[in-house]
Amino acid sequence: KAGVTQTPRYLIKTRGQQVTLSCSPISGHRSVSWYQQTPGQGLQFLFEYFSETQRNKGNFPGRFSGRQFSNSRSEMNVSTLELGDSALYLCASTGGLSYNEQFFGPGTRLTVL
Amino acid sequence: AQKITQTQPGMFVQEKEAVTLDCTYDTSDPSYGLFWYKQPSSGEMIFLIYQGSYDQQNATEGRYSLNFQKARKSANLVISASQLGDSAMYFCAMRGGGATNKLIFGTGTLLAVQP
DSSP states (O other): OOOOEEEOSEEEEOTTOOEEEEEEOOTTOOEEEEEEEETTTEEEEEEEEETTEEEEEOSOOTTEEEEEOTTSOEEEEEOSOOGGGOEEEEEEEESSTTOSOOEEOOOEEEEEO | OOEEEOOOSEEEEETTSOEEEOOEEEOOOSSOEEEEEEEOTTOOOEEEEEEETTOSSOOEETTEEEEEETTTTEEEEEEOSOOGGGOEEEEEEEEOSSSOOOEEEOOOEEEEEEO
16 A cells, blocks of 8 residues: 655745645545644644545644645645745645544655745 | 643663653643654654553554553653664654544654664
8 A cells, every 4th residue: 555645855946936745645545634844843733634625724824725636635835935934844644534543744845945 | 722742852772772752741632642753864754653542551563652641641652672773753742632633743852772
């Protein structure tokens, strides 16, 4: 069974640009969550999607948005990039709601210059 | 509000010895789940073990066990027979009650296994 995949693995952008990150969950999983990891703030929850609906949203500005498709693949978008958006973005795949195992992808490392 | 506290920024352990990584939590939810993840330098978060708040027994997964003390709100990870490959960052996380998979993470403990 394939694991969680995230593309691209690395990205370099400049301030003001926008970026789209993709996450493909484990086959059959319907829940995808996104996290931002930085040295200063640690791991912070961005949002969660279940069956194409946003279930929860973290405390991030509106520049951060996401969506989930009918095949459970999810994308997150960051518009008007700032230097502080440089981070490792991780997505997690879960079989359903409140399941016992959440599997993470390898992450996308975004650098904003 | 939910909170996870990991008070050990870094730890050393000798190969083949056991090590305990501390985690305390705070929540008002009667139903919650506790997770431990390992993050090597590559960045990927590797799921290690899960403990539900209503589980009567401590969770175990191979060399990993979770010392769950509900009254003290602690969920320490015990790694037995440490291996060099165990050197990594370890995160404790909590999922609250309700229909959510949102995890709250601690700040992590960097474990270094010495030969």
